[in-house]
Amino acid sequence: MPTPSNDPATSESPLAIETHGLTKRFGERTALDGIDLRVPRASAFGFLGPNGAGKTTIIRTLLGLTSANSGTMEVLGHPMPLEGAQALQRVGAIVEEPRFHMHLTGRENLRLIAAVRGPEVYDRIDPALARVGLSERAGEKVKSYSMGMRQRLGVARCLLADPLLLILDEPTNGLDPGGIQEFREMIRAMVEQEGRTVFISSHLLDEVERTCDAAAIVDRGKIITQGTIAELAGGGVARHELVLGVDDVERALGTLDVSELVLEAHRSDEGIRVVLAGEPDSAAAVNALLVNAGVGVARLEPVRHSLEQRFQRFLEITARLDEAPVDSPGSSTREEVRS
């Protein structure tokens, strides 16, 4: 097991995962196309994309289950696959669905992993089972478990590594709503109370938005964008917007255009759309500004950008980029889409 000099915990890298130009091809098909990924430590990071986008492939590549064609990657500060053994000592992972020896009990399945990881891991079996609520069923064969129980046993298996990094591939598959909520709380506790990094791949936008601090959006083997959830939902930087309903639109726009509180204001179907220059609490100051200018404010509503809206937009953009002509570099269609 790790000595102080090679224990991943002592690595000074602020990133749990870092890749540069990671490319993986299956024959003619490019599954990963120059992936540059930066996953900060002690955060829940979502890897979001539609089915077939390359989410599982990057997980398998990061874990050394399959090799990359080009590019570099580091896990917990260790170059992979060169120092894979050191890095993976403190990594727990569920790739695709959790699989087990069905003819063995839940506890026996964990004992198999403990035997491979090292003697100190045996002591973690019971706490891990308790953590996922499987203590009472641990003596039953896994073939009698529900999908949700197998998912939880998979998490328990990850916990045997006392992981600094958990990599979970579509972890809420098969969980009922109660199980999803429990799972979400467990992930947040691991990040906030225990300082672990959790990397979650998912095609469920809502799941990532509710669980993760940051995310990357991937489609067809390429990362389209990455950042905090607020940044992604706001379109690159955190944007706070308001919708105003006023009795005098012209006067309101004139007032807002010269105010330092406002970055941008324009008419919209709903009334006036305002992009604030500061934090959301400056909405009250905007209201006061308009009232002092003699504008009656009937409605002031913050606009909440959802990750889903942004995700759909990103997918539309990439689809349009693919369709845009490539023969002229200055093609107006491509420039427009990129902007």
Add this chain to the structure above:
Amino acid sequence: MTAIALRMTGADFLKLRRKRWLVLLSLFLTLGILVIVYLVTVIQHASNPGAHGPAGGTKNFSDGMRVLALFFGPLAAILIGVEAGTGDASAGVFRDLVVTGRSRLALFATRVPAALALCWTVILAGFALLLIGSIVFASNLPTPSTSLILNGLGFTLLATGVLCVIAVCFASFTTSRPGAIVTLIAWQVVASPLIASISSLGSARKGILSQAIIHFSPVSVEGRRGAQVAMSQGTALLVLIVWLVVFLALGAWRTRTMDA
């Protein structure tokens, strides 16, 4: 073996011994067949002692040992070896073992002693029954000598152990349980005796695994499993080593390089 290797081997042994169908089928092939043989011969002897001799004695011990070492024992060894070689991959947990960071070669290497442990356990059970039967049912016939018993035991363990190791390696190489079982049994039961009987192949037949194994038999097996090919003890040993080294290399290479 280091402590970690012992634990890993123990874990692999656990996977095997908890496969109920595997243990039952292996016990049937080693113990069950012998029980049936003894039942039949004991009843025959009891009903007509003039036409049927006692079920025990040296000759019946030798016949039983041949059956155990060269036919039903290898079948059990193949089943156990193939299960050890493909169990993790077919259950989908090989990748979970790989992501522990443990060397893939270590994962492969511990399958071999685990498979041998189960294989030799069921073989020893069969051999013990054979020995007890040959003494208990000997009647007025001579019982096997200590030398024959020890040589027979060594030969039986060698014959089944080599097959078991090759089955682990071949199954690790193919990663297909049915494919490996069918191929190995077909090779062992059909192809090997057939090829060995083609005298025009001459000394090339020395390379056949079963012929090299038969060379170490303490009793004659000529005419039982194809024509026996004459070879020196050194050649037979070399053939066994080459087979083992080649298959160990194939299994290790595949386990190390396959996508998990």
